[in-house]
Amino acid sequence: MGNLMNLSTKLTLDAWKQEVSRVSKLVDELPDDDFKNEVAPGRNTGVYLLGHLAAVHDAMLPLLGVGDISQPEMIEIFIKSPDKSEHIKPAVNEVKKYWHDVNKKLSGEMDKLDDAQWLQKHTSVSEEDFKKEPHRNRLNVLISRTNHLAYHFGQLAFLKR
Amino acid sequence: MGNLMNLSTKLTLDAWKQEVSRVSKLVDELPDDDFKNEVAPGRNTGVYLLGHLAAVHDAMLPLLGVGDISQPEMIEIFIKSPDKSEHIKPAVNEVKKYWHDVNKKLSGEMDKLDDAQWLQKHTSVSEEDFKKEPHRNRLNVLISRTNHLAYHFGQLAFLKR
Numbered sequence: 612m613g614n615l616m617n618l619s620t621k622l623t624l625d626a627w628k629q630e631v632s633r634v635s636k637l638v639d640e641l642p643d644d645d646f647k648n649e650v651a652p653g654r655n656t657g658v659y660l661l662g663h664l665a666a667v668h669d670a671m672l673p674l675l676g677v678g679d680i681s682q683p684e685m686i687e688i689f690i691k692s693p694d695k696s697e698h699i700k701p702a703v704n705e706v707k708k709y710w711h712d713v714n715k716k717l718s719g720e721m722d723k724l725d726d727a728q729w730l731q732k733h734t735s736v737s738e739e740d741f742k743k744e745p746h747r748n749r750l751n752v753l754i755s756r757t758n759h760l761a762y763h764f765g766q767l768a769f770l771k772r
Numbered sequence: 773m774g775n776l777m778n779l780s781t782k783l784t785l786d787a788w789k790q791e792v793s794r795v796s797k798l799v800d801e802l803p804d805d806d807f808k809n810e811v812a813p814g815r816n817t818g819v820y821l822l823g824h825l826a827a828v829h830d831a832m833l834p835l836l837g838v839g840d841i842s843q844p845e846m847i848e849i850f851i852k853s854p855d856k857s858e859h860i861k862p863a864v865n866e867v868k869k870y871w872h873d874v875n876k877k878l879s880g881e882m883d884k885l886d887d888a889q890w891l892q893k894h895t896s897v898s899e900e901d902f903k904k905e906p907h908r909n910r911l912n913v914l915i916s917r918t919n920h921l922a923y924h925f926g927q928l929a930f931l932k933r
Binding site: 618625652654730745746754761762769 | 778779780781782783784786787791811812813815890891906907909911912915916918919920922923924925926927929930
């Protein structure tokens with residue numbers, strides 16, 4: 612990484628990448644059909660959770676101010692609607708591709724940010740509010756999304772027999 | 773917080789505390805009997821996962837170099853042994869108390885560390901290795917344990933009907 616980044620920020624970014632790569636490993640190992648199962652009886656399906664995570668990561672591009680949402684229809688299906696909605700979901704292999712594509716793009720953009728940029732405000736807070744609440748920065752988005760990812764990864768892991 | 777701490781470190785510590793408080797809320801809300809259930813068919817019971825998290829946090833005291841393990845027998849039951857082992861498990865209310873006690877102690881000790889101390893090595897790496905691998909510090913323990921907590925919290929959440 613060629614940018615100026617203090618060790619704390621680098622550790623946080625590395626932890627994000629590690630969680631992403633753990634989920635990617637599961638995505639690559641488990642057959643598509645397994646993702647059609649509920650992770651536990653009456654709970655979300657694997658494909659919904661995977662799509663949800665990918666869509667949340669897609670929405671991080673504008674939130675971090677580093678790009679536009681790549682597939683707005685996925686936000687509708689996997690964030691704004693619950694699993695058992697009237698939406699016709701994309702095939703598992705498409706959701707798997709979406710997962711990989713979004714994280715590749717996001718990771719590339721994240722690598723361009725230096726430490727000072729990580730501590731700048733994210734795009735859903737105003738300049739005025741950010742003066743009073745300096746913790747509402749990009750780094751905090753990264754931390755909270757890492758925990759969100761780990762939370763659902765714990766559930767996705769139940770797809771394994 | 774009276775100590776010198778840069779914003780990155782503070783955000784990381786705040787995220788830890790937030791995950792702990794989310795789990796504590798579940799612990800306080802759900803009746804003891806619900807913790808006896810498996811989080812999903814054939815998976816760990818709630819009480820095992822809660823005891824596992826508490827024991828892992830207990831073991832952070834010596835790993836961060838801020839104290840001794842408070843209940844070594846819990847390490848045996850909840851880290852070194854699987855759920856369905858020959859060990860007689862403590863009652864759910866004892867495990868709940870263990871959860872709260874350990875995190876209170878740990879949080880108190882964490883609040884005493886300043887930024888430079890967070891970037892010092894944790895106790896399971898040698899001085900020599902730490903020179904080559906400066907990421908093996910206390911802060912990295914905190915980050916990885918936060919993700920571990922979020923992972924199992926996603927599973928514990930299935931105890932809710």
